[in-house]
Amino acid sequence: MARPPLTLGTAGHIDHGKTALVRALTGVDTDRLPEERARGISIELGYAPLVLPSGRRLSVVDVPGHERFVRTMVAGATGIDLYLMVVAADDGVMPQTREHAAVLAALGVEAGVVAVTKADAADPARALAEAAELLPGAPAVATSARTGAGLDELRARLEAAADRASARAGAPGGLRLHVDRSFTIHGAGTVVTGTLWSGAAGRGDEVVVLPAGRRARVRSVQVHDEPVDRAAAGQRVALNLAGLDRDEVARGDVVVARGAAGPDAAAATFRVDAALTWATPDARPDGGARVAVHHGTREAAARLVELGGRFFQLRLEREIVAARGDRLVIRSLAPPDTLGGGVVLDPAPRRHGPSRDLLARLERGEPEPPPPPPPAPKPRPAEPRPLDAAALELEERLRAAGYEPPSDAELDPATLAALRAHGRAVRLVDGLHAHPDAVAAVRDRVVERIRRDGSITLAGLRDELGTSRKYAQALLEHLDAARVTLRVGDERVLRRRHG
Numbered sequence: 052m053a054r055p056p057l058t059l060g061t062a063g064h065i066d067h068g069k070t071a072l073v074r075a076l077t078g079v080d081t082d083r084l085p086e087e088r089a090r091g092i093s094i095e096l097g098y099a100p101l102v103l104p105s106g107r108r109l110s111v112v113d114v115p116g117h118e119r120f121v122r123t124m125v126a127g128a129t130g131i132d133l134y135l136m137v138v139a140a141d142d143g144v145m146p147q148t149r150e151h152a153a154v155l156a157a158l159g160v161e162a163g164v165v166a167v168t169k170a171d172a173a174d175p176a177r178a179l180a181e182a183a184e185l186l187p188g189a190p191a192v193a194t195s196a197r198t199g200a201g202l203d204e205l206r207a208r209l210e211a212a213a214d215r216a217s218a219r220a221g222a223p224g225g226l227r228l229h230v231d232r233s234f235t236i237h238g239a240g241t242v243v244t245g246t247l248w249s250g251a252a253g254r255g256d257e258v259v260v261l262p263a264g265r266r267a268r269v270r271s272v273q274v275h276d277e278p279v280d281r282a283a284a285g286q287r288v289a290l291n292l293a294g295l296d297r298d299e300v301a302r303g304d305v306v307v308a309r310g311a312a313g314p315d316a317a318a319a320t321f322r323v324d325a326a327l328t329w330a331t332p333d334a335r336p337d338g339g340a341r342v343a344v345h346h347g348t349r350e351a352a353a354r355l356v357e358l359g360g361r362f363f364q365l366r367l368e369r370e371i372v373a374a375r376g377d378r379l380v381i382r383s384l385a386p387p388d389t390l391g392g393g394v395v396l397d398p399a400p401r402r403h404g405p406s407r408d409l410l411a412r413l414e415r416g417e418p419e420p421p422p423p424p425p426p427a428p429k430p431r432p433a434e435p436r437p438l439d440a441a442a443l444e445l446e447e448r449l450r451a452a453g454y455e456p457p458s459d460a461e462l463d464p465a466t467l468a469a470l471r472a473h474g475r476a477v478r479l480v481d482g483l484h485a486h487p488d489a490v491a492a493v494r495d496r497v498v499e500r501i502r503r504d505g506s507i508t509l510a511g512l513r514d515e516l517g518t519s520r521k522y523a524q525a526l527l528e529h530l531d532a533a534r535v536t537l538r539v540g541d542e543r544v545l546r547r548r549h550g
Contacts, residue, residue, distance in 0.1 A: 055218035056285035058110040058246050059101065059209070060131030060160075062124070062151035067139040068168035068196055070097065073113045075196040076206070077101050081113040096127040096231055098244075098287055100275040103210045110246070110275065110287035111135075114151075122387075125380050126231055126302065126348040128154055130246030132285060133216040134163035135209065136186060140193065141173035144181040150389050152185055153330045157380045157392020162216040164208045165191035171198050217539055219248060219284035224315040224374060225308035226250035226258065228288060229347030233304075235297040240270070243300055244289045245348065249315075250308060252288055253281035257309040260292075260300050262319035262370040266309065267292040303349035305372035317374040317398070321367045324400045324413060325379060327393035328361060334390040336383070342390065345380040346371045352384065359410045361393075364400065373398040375418060435472040442469045449476060449486040454493050455522050456485040479525040493526050494535055498545065506542040 061069040074080050081097020097113035112131060114124040128134075134155050138148055155163070165182040167175040175193035182191050190208045194201035232244045256269040272282050273289040282288045290306065300306075307317055329335040336342060338357040343350055344365055351369035358364055365379075377395040382388060397418035403409065412419070438446070445466050449456055459467065459482045467484060470476035476484045493516070500507050500515060507515075513523040527543060530536045536543040 054107055054213075056108075056110065056283055057132040057213055057216055057218055058112060058130055058285060058287060059133050059135055059213075060112045060128050061114055061135050061137060062128070062148075062155060063137035064139070064142065064145035064147040064151075067137045067142060067145070067148075069135075069137045070113055071196040072135075072137055072166055072168055072194065073097070073099055073101075073111055075199065075202060077111060081111075096123060098275070101209075103213065104206055105210055107210065107213060109209070109213060110285075112246070112287070122343075122345065122350055122382075124151060125154055125345045125350075125382075128158060128160070129345065129347050129378065129380070130229060130231075130248060131158075131160055132162070132218060133209075133212050134160055136163060136165045136182070136189070138165060138167050138178045138182050139173075140167050140169045140175040140178045143178045144185050149185065153389040153391075154380055156330070157328075157389065158378045159394075162212045163189055164205065164212050165189050166201075166205055167191060167193045168196060170200060171195040224249040224317065225311040226252050226256065226306070227308075227317050227374075228252065228290065228306040229349070229372075230260075230300060230304045230306065231302050231348045233297065233300045233302065236291070239291050241267075241292045241295045241297050241300065242289055243292060243304075243306060244287070245306075247282055247284045247286055247288045248347075249284045251281050251283050252290060252306075258290075258292070258306050259309050259311075260295065261305045261307055261317070261372045263299070263304070264319075265295060265299050267295040267306075269293075303347070305347060305349075307372070315374055317372050317377075319370045319372050320399050321370055322400055322402060323365050323367070323371070323373055323379075323395050324358065324397040324419075325363055325365055325393045325395050326361050326413070327363050327379075327381060327391055329391035330389060334388075336390065341384055343382040343384050343387070344371070345382065346373060346377060346395075356404065358403075358405045358413065362396075362410065362413045363393075364403065366402070435469070438469060438473060438475075441466050442473075446470055446475050446486065449484065450488060452485070453489045454485060454516060454526060455518055456483060456489075458482055459484060477529070479529045483525050490526070490529065494530060494533075497527075497530060497536065497543075501536070501543065501545050506539070506544050507536075508542050 063069050070081055077099040079099035081099055099111045101109045101111045112127040114127040167178045170193040179191050192201050192205045192208055194205055227248045228245045230243045230245045234242055236242055252272050258267050270291040270293040272279050274282050274286050340355050344353045349371050351367045353365040353367045356364040373395050380392045381390045396413055400419045477487045477490045478484050509523050513520055534546050537546050
């Protein structure tokens, strides 16, 4: 089975050798601008494909390390799935190492590897120890881009980190690409590039560029300069857009599927409710402070409105194109510094302050409910017939069976239908029904286990219940369909309203 595409982002202080390391790993010099080559520093985002020992290919985003270009670093980091933190052996952990680590934490990027570079020029022991303190749990490898030492081990560590990373492929929502570059190719027209956050992009797709709402059509798609018919989420993608002039799209804009709707669709907004955490206790701004909000490839100033605890409303001075669950990075405006970050809980709330009901809803991770539609008279459904003795007997049989019910083939269809009409039998999968009390008990155990451990696997539920794989799988598929859990690879996590 093909493994889902992932994007790897570099991080680290200026002159610690990020671009040289990427060149040694991929054969690509990501410093494409004459000014970058003349000055010997990265200014813009660079891109390259990385082929791992297994043949798996990652999209690499190489970011600048200078403190003046942190906003460019954030624009590249917002689309990554795992990181490559670079620390020079002769310098150790430096200020931008720490700030880039804070950005990664704010974005929730947990899988990654530390490369201690220039190990041929200095003893890497101190840098390895400092990196372990800064990013505990991240494997670290001493390397030299000049001699090639440690590169094979680094590739193997990146392979393992990629296996741990959460992929965007299969994430809810349609096509969404946050633009980090736009340019014109003679004879082709307008081209935009970025990391595909969700959905897929293919030739002929009808799209909209937000927040302006300009329409376009995808003329062609490339992944690392190679034409493809369709690109999946998690890949670095270039889209040639027909019907759009170069000056009608820029970094910070978002390309979405035309007609995208639903709870997972992204939309332009001047307000979001978010749960925020801070890099340090002292980093927390006062209520009412103006901060810089980084989302996707866009930066916007915003006013912080406290809603209670870790919850805030961000009142933005420039639209962002957000969806529920998106990550944010919060930085101070002057002097610029990374303060923390968080998660969008409601991408389109009304303008409000704190309240007890609001706080309870945000704790549950639930967005603001839409205003109720005007009431319309509805015909009352016919009451189901009272259950007869056979139905009551079947209900007791299902209740006694718990989460290991008999197959439908063993049951009388008419009697089962009567139980379903009264809400006393719940379909798990085709051919299998259980009593609602048993399903509710399993749901509570699954929610408790995921809140404790972060996720649960099929084998984990099987062992938790002491049952067979057949019943564990049926129960998890039912919870997926009921939008209690979400499958991510071989694991289930809670959907946001249950998290």
